Amino acid sequence: xxxxxxxxxxxxxxxxxxxxxxxxxxxxxxxxxxxxxxxxxxxxxxxxxxxxxxxxxxxxxxxxxxxxxxxxxxxxxxxxxxxxxxxxxxxxxxxxxxxxxxxxxxxxxxxxxxxxxxxxxxxxxxxxxxxxxxxxxxxxxxxxxxxxxxxxxxxxxxxxxxxxxxxxxx
Numbered sequence: 001x002x003x004x005x006x007x008x009x010x011x012x013x014x015x016x017x018x019x020x021x022x023x024x025x026x027x028x029x030x031x032x033x034x035x036x037x038x039x040x041x042x043x044x045x046x047x048x049x050x051x052x053x054x055x056x057x058x059x060x061x062x063x064x065x066x067x068x069x070x071x072x073x074x075x076x077x078x079x080x081x082x083x084x085x086x087x088x089x090x091x092x093x094x095x096x097x098x099x100x101x102x103x104x105x106x107x108x109x110x111x112x113x114x115x116x117x118x119x120x121x122x123x124x125x126x127x128x129x130x131x132x133x134x135x136x137x138x139x140x141x142x143x144x145x146x147x148x149x150x151x152x153x154x155x156x157x158x159x160x161x162x163x164x165x166x167x168x169x170x
Contacts, residue, residue: 006066016087
């Protein structure tokens with residue numbers, strides 16, 4: 001195993017994930033410090049929680065980076081791309097002004113789940129159930145991305161939250 005290369009990949013991967021998690025905390029901190037009562041639209045709170053779970057779940061599973069024996073530069077770039085998508089999602093967190101979400105936020109999350117499918121191709125399939133959950137998440141996110149102001153937005157948000165929790169279990 002090429003431990004130094006795996007360690008460098010892991011350090012960059014974890015750094016991007018940590019910066020993304022820091023963006024979430026930085027966006028939430030002013031809401032706690034405000035003199036007004038804390039109000040977060042329930043759906044925005046749900047999406048913030050989904051993003052936190054995805055980032056923390058990805059962080060928890062990043063130990064798999066050390067299972068790769070020889071890293072190519074393309075594999076390294078591909079690996080970093082996933083953490084970059086989560087970082088981009090954290091920089092485009094939804095505001096509290098409307099129940100919809102920004103297209104860049106949804107596109108970043110969808111791209112992350114598409115990246116996850118690519119991992120299965122590059123590094124071996126994790127099994128049919130995790131792939132099915134990922135495809136379901138990807139489909140829901142693309143549907144929301146195409147129409148972020150859809151009347152069925154809350155229902156799809158709850159479905160994404162449920163599938164996100166399921167993806168952490170399987």
